[in-house]
Amino acid sequence: MAAAVELEGVNVTFGDFVAVKEANLTIEPGEFFSFLGPSGCGKTTLLRTISGFIEPTRGAVRIGGQDMKGIGPNKRPTALIFQNLALFPMMTVAENIGYGLRVRGVPRHERDEKVKNLLIQVALTEHGHKRVSELSGGQKQRVAIARALAVEPSVLLLDEPLSALDLKLRQHMRTELRAIQKRVGITFIYITHDQGEALTMSDRIAVMNAGVIEQVGDGRAVYAEPRTPFVASFVGENNAIRGRISALEGDIATLETPLGTLKGRNPVGLAAGEEALLFVRPEAMQLRANGSTVGFEGETLDVAYEGSVTHVTLRAKTGQKITASIGANAGVGLPSAGENLRIGFQPADGLLLARPERH
Amino acid sequence: MSGGLAFVFGLPLAVAIGFYLLAAYERRAGIATGPGFFQRNGLGVGTYLVVAVGFWAFFIILLPQLAMVDMSFRPKLPPAQMGGPKDLYTLENYRYFLFGSTTSTAEWNWLHIKAFFLTIGVSIAITLLNFAISYPLAFHMAQSATPARLRVLLLLLILPYWVNEILRAFAFRVLLSSGGIINQMLMGIGLTSEPIDFLGADVGLYMGLSYAYLLMMIFPLYNAIESLDKNQVEAARDLGAPWWHIHAFIVMPHAKPGIASGCTLVFMLTAGALAAPLVLGGPRTLWFTPIVYDRFYQAFNWPQGAAYAFILLVTCIVFVLVVLKAFRLSLGEITR
Numbered sequence A: 001m002a003a004a005v006e007l008e009g010v011n012v013t014f015g016d017f018v019a020v021k022e023a024n025l026t027i028e029p030g031e032f033f034s035f036l037g038p039s040g041c042g043k044t045t046l047l048r049t050i051s052g053f054i055e056p057t058r059g060a061v062r063i064g065g066q067d068m069k070g071i072g073p074n075k076r077p078t079a080l081i082f083q084n085l086a087l088f089p090m091m092t093v094a095e096n097i098g099y100g101l102r103v104r105g106v107p108r109h110e111r112d113e114k115v116k117n118l119l120i121q122v123a124l125t126e127h128g129h130k131r132v133s134e135l136s137g138g139q140k141q142r143v144a145i146a147r148a149l150a151v152e153p154s155v156l157l158l159d160e161p162l163s164a165l166d167l168k169l170r171q172h173m174r175t176e177l178r179a180i181q182k183r184v185g186i187t188f189i190y191i192t193h194d195q196g197e198a199l200t201m202s203d204r205i206a207v208m209n210a211g212v213i214e215q216v217g218d219g220r221a222v223y224a225e226p227r228t229p230f231v232a233s234f235v236g237e238n239n240a241i242r243g244r245i246s247a248l249e250g251d252i253a254t255l256e257t258p259l260g261t262l263k264g265r266n267p268v269g270l271a272a273g274e275e276a277l278l279f280v281r282p283e284a285m286q287l288r289a290n291g292s293t294v295g296f297e298g299e300t301l302d303v304a305y306e307g308s309v310t311h312v313t314l315r316a317k318t319g320q321k322i323t324a325s326i327g328a329n330a331g332v333g334l335p336s337a338g339e340n341l342r343i344g345f346q347p348a349d350g351l352l353l354a355r356p357e358r359h
Numbered sequence B: 001m002s003g004g005l006a007f008v009f010g011l012p013l014a015v016a017i018g019f020y021l022l023a024a025y026e027r028r029a030g031i032a033t034g035p036g037f038f039q040r041n042g043l044g045v046g047t048y049l050v051v052a053v054g055f056w057a058f059f060i061i062l063l064p065q066l067a068m069v070d071m072s073f074r075p076k077l078p079p080a081q082m083g084g085p086k087d088l089y090t091l092e093n094y095r096y097f098l099f100g101s102t103t104s105t106a107e108w109n110w111l112h113i114k115a116f117f118l119t120i121g122v123s124i125a126i127t128l129l130n131f132a133i134s135y136p137l138a139f140h141m142a143q144s145a146t147p148a149r150l151r152v153l154l155l156l157l158i159l160p161y162w163v164n165e166i167l168r169a170f171a172f173r174v175l176l177s178s179g180g181i182i183n184q185m186l187m188g189i190g191l192t193s194e195p196i197d198f199l200g201a202d203v204g205l206y207m208g209l210s211y212a213y214l215l216m217m218i219f220p221l222y223n224a225i226e227s228l229d230k231n232q233v234e235a236a237r238d239l240g241a242p243w244w245h246i247h248a249f250i251v252m253p254h255a256k257p258g259i260a261s262g263c264t265l266v267f268m269l270t271a272g273a274l275a276a277p278l279v280l281g282g283p284r285t286l287w288f289t290p291i292v293y294d295r296f297y298q299a300f301n302w303p304q305g306a307a308y309a310f311i312l313l314v315t316c317i318v319f320v321l322v323v324l325k326a327f328r329l330s331l332g333e334i335t336r
Helices: A043-051 A093-103 A108-121 A137-150 A167-184 A195-201 A219-224 A229-234 B003-029 B037-041 B043-072 B092-099 B110-144 B147-162 B165-176 B181-189 B203-212 B214-226 B230-238 B243-271 B275-280 B288-297 B302-326
Strands: A005-014 A017-027 A032-036 A058-063 A078-081 A155-159 A187-192 A204-209 A212-217 A239-249 A252-257 A260-265 A275-280 A294-305 A309-316 A321-327 A340-345 A350-354
Touching (some): A005 A043, A017 A043, A043 A078, A043 A155, A078 A137, A078 B230, A108 A137, A137 A167, A187 A195, A195 A219, A204 A229, A212 A219, A212 A229, A229 A239, A229 A275, A229 A350, A239 A260, A252 A275, A260 A275, A260 A294, B003 B043, B037 B043, B043 B302, B092 B110, B092 B302, B110 B147, B110 B203, B110 B214, B110 B243, B110 B302, B147 B214, B165 B203, B165 B275, B203 B214, B203 B243, B203 B275, B214 B243, B230 B243, B243 B302, B275 B288, B288 B302
Parallel strands (some): A032 A187, A032 A204, A078 A155, A155 A187, A260 A350
Antiparallel strands (some): A005 A017, A204 A212, A239 A252, A239 A275, A252 A260, A275 A350, A294 A340, A309 A321
């Protein structure tokens, strides 16, 4: 079976501005695939390239194995859900959902039947005759999904459709989107700057920065095994400490930093003497640590209680701020502001990556 | 002062007083709340608004129109007999439109009736033509032009209108006359050996009328289309719609108020146009407005002219209201 979407050396430039650079990617049929990145990283441009609104400057987009060069958005087997949904305000909910079928010349009774089924699928049976403006945010969302699904696309593209919703509804819609995707079994390509959305819904995530796909992997890989400093700091919270590698033993490297001698894993194979960044997640930090850990001294600046977790901000002697997240069940006495203490971590929880300047 | 004139002055005043009393009642009954008009605007500005708007509405709009209506129901009399025993209300002027001529008053006045319906019919055709010309341009300006291109287009559209209407009409005349550039070119290429009588065939008239009010169509359309979310167009395209379907079912329904407002303006102005028909009208064509003009200044029959003008006005208003109704638009919407 051909890949749902294949990007081969896709470049998109606007004048001098490079929006997408050398994107190579294969998205499998039935996959929930997310592009994650800050605004302006090129993820929306890439989505519009897949849907056909933008032609790549260089490279090829293949959908279902077929080259899409010169094929307009109205002829591609994709459907796009817009950030602002772009529902048609002068049509009813049912007319909105049936629009794609109407332009395809599907006979009326067949169309009505299909719209009815879709209304049931998105739990809007009672609302078919209503104007779009009479619906709530979550209902509009579901109309947009039904309208896109009506044309039976092989790939559904979603451009941050949840960003306008409030927190509770957003979390609910995450589950719902995932459930709809499982049910219809088509490929979903989801664009977001919200790592929570990407991590909870996706089979795989592509993390993008400045037009470049930095890493592709499942949520766990992107979070626990970042391959670039950008991915390490963009996905989840992270502490970054710069230093120079002084010794290697197995996959653990020793690093000389302004905070002292620290250790971490070296998955990308940096050599001794190289400049490096050491990333340690806040939840890997241990307060008042000793024994097998490496660590440094710091002064407690702030203790922010957040229920299940407490965030402790410390200032190391160099002035750098370090965050530690302490679980409610960690059994550690929380420090008070101003207290000096030692903070440490297991070398296996530290991750060494090359400094970006050396790329 | 005769009864008619008393009515002319009295009616607007009565309406104004009626509204004032209604407002006072609503305030007393608690239907209308919040600060009053003078409290909101201050005494100075409030008084100015009342006086200025009142003067404008009463003296500049209502009074002359009502005086016209009043006049249209009076017989043509020498000044000495005005207000005298012969000055009675009559439908004679309206009857003349249907049955009058210089020789008999028993037969239908085909000349004027034909001119009237020709004016209405051609005005409708010109409005549609104007829409067909303006819509693509307005859509391009509103949805796809870059800001720089938009500025150039707006300038190009507005500049020709610095030249006054009569000069523009004469320019068309020069252009289309038998010795004009177009005929010389056609004969030069050898497409025709004889000059074509564009003016006699009314080509000039229709061109002049179409061109005269183009902006009145483009700007309302531009405004309406500009407020359409670009994503709507893209969403329709993404769902598989061909371009004509997007225009017919997404863009035009959205721009309906702008379309109505543009068409209303162009239709009203075309039906009431005077300069272009006077300058460009062919010898065989009688447009209605020159007839009205002739009632006043050739026949010196002001009451009859007033009746004719009133017939045109009422017909146009009724026609526009019927069309708005047919497209399920309220008057309020087209001003948006």
